[in-house]
Amino acid sequence: MIEQFDLLVVGGGINGVGIARDAAGRGLSVCLCERDDLAAHTSSASTKLIHGGLRYLEQYEFALVGKALAEREVLLRAAPHIIWPLRFVLPHQSHLRPAWMIRLGLLLYDNLGRGRRTLPKSRRVSLKRHKSGLPLRDEFHIGFVYSDAWVQDARLVVLNAMDAMERGATIFTRTRCVSASRDADGWTAQLESARGELSTIRAKALVNATGPWAVQFLDDVAKVGHDHALRLVKGSHIVVPRLFEHPYAYIFQQPDRRIVFAIPYEHDFTLIGTTDMDYHDDPSAPHISDEETRYLCDAANRYFKRSIAPADVVWSYSGVRPLLDDEAGSASEVTRDYLLELDQHAAPLLNVFGGKLTTYRKLAEEALDRLTPLFPHASEAWTSKGHPLPGGxxxxxxxxxxxxxxxxxxxxxxxxxxxxxxYGGRTMRILGQARSLQDLGEHFGADLYQAEVDYLRALEWAVDATDVLWRRSKLGLRLTAEQVARLTTYLADAPPRRASFA
Structure with missing residues (x-):
């Protein structure tokens, strides 16, 4: 029997799960398939910020910045356990940008967007007196402080998928869409599981949210003609032992007019990124280059008293951003806005091109606003009205x-x-009736216990150690190779126990 859905969403990154959540909340029957783990690629390789994008003001992207700042407020309310305010310090270098220009830009940044504003406004500080000046080189005297927000990016993806599922969506991970064909009444798609099992589903409409593979999906899977091109841009980050003790983050101007962030990370580390490089290889396996590592070390060394070198890097990651090809000269100047294209030559096909983490909810809302006229039973938009994500x-x-x-x-x-x-308010689902650490089961290292691993397998689609240690958490920074091997063995041997966590 072929299962029927209103909507098939292909792609389990932030845009795909956001669309699935919005659609399920409007009463549509939804199936989402992702060939790997949720957030396995671009959506877990961000700078992990919910922000307007201060640097986009120089590119006159006022609408994009305003939209992102408005979304920052919505997301802070929806997921306060995984998104929280972060104050940034911009040390001033007069030969790069004059102080008046920075102050004007920050005033604009403070006031763009709409609706309630909860974060403190920007201000000028003396780096000789402000705590953020202590780790900086002596040449820096003036700084500017402004607000944005931090997010656990891969968890944001998972929580959207959980909410979609709890509203009735069917979520398939490690399931590839191998073919999709349409007629006047809908789409017929063939899905292949990681075990090679094939299944067929029908959907009235299809959403292509495959990120860096959006064009390839049209060419090879849906076999739909188009005239779009994506510009793939690789962004890389490095993690080093903590470079400063205070809770502020930094935004550093570079001689090439790019900016690099240095952000407190997982209590004991500093995250530094990102780069912007045109990318022409397989989007599934990007790696930081020696050149990028050196660039990020040099970027930090221009500002911090304590110098770092590639040997100090404890972890690095790279992601490929699928940006709209607007023929900008440099990769850093390509727009971070998105395009939604609804093709109704036969059964509806909605293509998602571009986008950024901060605006995923708005993108999903606009996507469903385009699709819901095709579904008379769909209810109105709802995600901007304070509905929390699981645990929030x-x-x-x-x-x-x-x-x-x-x-x-x-x-x-x-x-x-x-x-x-x-996990926010759902933490008790992990702790259960435990009265000691020993009651949480096997200890895998750091503060990871069997109860949490079982929860992640049962309710958050975690399958292997990488899912647990680098996407559902960042405990991979703390476990030894032997501990990772033991976790790998446990995950291979122990069956998930979904019902016990309901």
């Missing part, structure tokens, strides 16, 4: 952590912080 029901995350530790005094503070800032 409590806005005061600090109070939630205190309550958790009060009820579980045996729980280490650092572990309580990580659990609450990963």
């Amino acid at each position: 029901e409590r806005q005061d995350v600090s109070t939630l952590q205190r309550e958790l530790q009060s009820a579980h005094p045996w729980l280490p503070e650092s572990m309580a912080w990580r659990l609450v800032h990963s």
